[in-house]
Amino acid sequence: MARSSHTARQPRTRTTATPSQAAVAFQVELEDPRAHLYRVTLSIAEPAAQQRVSLPVWIPGSYLLREFAKHLQELTARQGKKTLAPRQLDKCSWSIACDPAQPLLLSYRVYAYDNSVRTAWLDMQRGFFNATSLCLRVEGHEDQPHGLVVSRPSGADKEAMGPWQVATGLTPLAVDKQGWGSYRAADYDELADSPVEMGTFWRGDFKACGVPHRFIVAGAPPSFDGARLLADAQRICETEIRFWHAQGRAGGTVQAPPFQNYVFMLNATDDNYGGLEHRNSTALICGRRDLPRLGQKPGEGYTTLLGLISHEYFHSWNVKRLRPTEFARYDYTRENYTELLWFFEGFTSYYDDLLLRRAGLIDDSTYLRLLNKNINQLLQTPGRLVQTVAQASLDAWVKYYRVDENTPNATVSYYGKGALVALCIDLTLRAETGHKQSLDDVMRALWHRCKAGPMAEADVLAVLQELSGQSWKKEFQQWVHGTRELPLRDLLQGQGIAIHDDPAQLAQRLGLRVTENNGAVQIKTVLRGGAAEQAGFAVGDEWLGVETQGKAGTSKSAKGEASANTSAWRLRKLDDLPLYAGEQLSLTALIARDQRILRLPLTLPKTSTTWRLAIEAQDKVKRWLD
Structure with a gap:
């Protein structure tokens, strides 16, 4: 107009x-x-x-x-x-x-x-x-x-x-x-x-360990519970300041954080999510429905928002001060490469939800659910067997922010896998030292060793050796610079966590990611090595229907014997597939590609599982999460 x-x-x-x-x-x-x-x-x-x-x-x-x-x-x-x-x-x-x-x-x-x-x-x-x-x-x-x-x-x-x-x-x-x-x-x-x-904008103020903080919210609806957000943000900030600066494991005197004041800038929109860290502020964006509401119990969206606040605030130490040596001086004219985003983004991703738990804002079950989600996302990403997490850090400039249909098959997230590398280091340290040392001690030791400044991977290895008395080069070669599976199952079970193998959702069983609009099933991603790839599905295909062989509705011969027949069914959503396939594992998929109708032989896998974490030994779990 x-x-x-x-x-x-x-x-x-x-x-x-x-x-x-x-x-x-x-x-x-x-x-x-x-x-x-x-x-x-x-x-x-x-x-x-x-x-x-x-x-x-x-x-x-x-x-x-x-x-x-x-x-x-x-x-x-x-x-x-x-x-x-x-x-x-x-x-x-x-x-x-x-x-x-x-x-x-x-x-x-x-x-x-x-x-x-x-x-x-x-x-x-x-x-x-x-x-x-x-x-x-x-x-x-x-x-x-x-x-x-x-x-x-x-x-x-x-x-x-x-x-x-x-x-x-x-x-x-x-x-x-x-x-x-x-x-x-x-x-x-x-x-x-x-x-x-x-x-x-709406504005609120609080002090965390004596340091002034401001929280502003643009676009907040009338139902917004600002007092709830301020109280929860204060608990996050105080927990993280104590994490980095408390004297002694029991707390005690808290040193001042590396800023004299801090500003949270949250833009509430209809449907967005993200954040960007700064040295004494952060810019955040979230959906209005994720804000806490007066007189209502917050939902999962609010927990996600608190995790975002925790993540970006943790960056005030981990990446804004303690940072890759390559970032000692930014070059604003070109890419600034580092292999350490798995540490600075991944370890921050490990601590964002863990510190919500320590702040008392989520319980053990909620924390495990969030961790469970991250583990399954990694296990459902074929790219974890192709790209190392160090390579993912270096390739961020051309891969992470430029997602296409092949991204899950060729890449791994330095956020997600980096967080699980942090988990492996934390649980290994705790197991080998009887909880006398943990990743918490590693982070604080790096802060002092590098004088809150540039840091290299060699610094992480040196601190780990100092704390544990042994070399971690083999683990780093496998976890950071290799594509072998992380030892998550053994480490979690040793920490009092039971791991159940539940049936995977249908899309994961098929090796597909789809979009469903107005009765049309569109292929968004074909995962490497899956049943859909073996059948010949391609990104952009419209899955029209299936042909099956079965007894239902069969005709009878003159002798009264049932004879096999072929039935064709329209597929309007993926979850309708079991309705038409029944117990059959072999069927024919009818798809439209470039205005052609193709018949693809599809064999459904018998089994495909996802992890479900559950608390088995509460005392062990508490010792870790506390």
């Missing part, structure tokens, strides 16, 4: 950006929320004669080149009254020939309509941005202080948008009660690591 009102708007009068006395200063204006456009003005106090600027191609924590410069437009430059001509060098970099004795002023627009945690968003209801999407990196000045002014809407927009507020983890210099005004970052890295949220 055309937006003619935009074309009739008069250009607004803007003032020169003067965010602070910082060497590099940005002013961000909500220029046209209806068109989703920010106006950014960049002031460089002492530019180079050939000043280069560039916009990052990725954001730390999300390992995919996202090419943020595609949304930057109308870049102009001037010194005093003199207009300069920026020269584009490549997809995200520009050079400006200028007088080094005069400040350089750049101005540009950024289109912002990605409602995720990774980029930028602007409309009449809400604004959000990461500096990696809006703020050019001034080459040669990255380590100098950076200023940021977030300008309040003016004119008609100010009235239409209402009492908007601003939230960010940046240090405020001169801001009003709503948060509009001037902020400071120590350098470009801090600016890039501090998202900004704007709007009429």
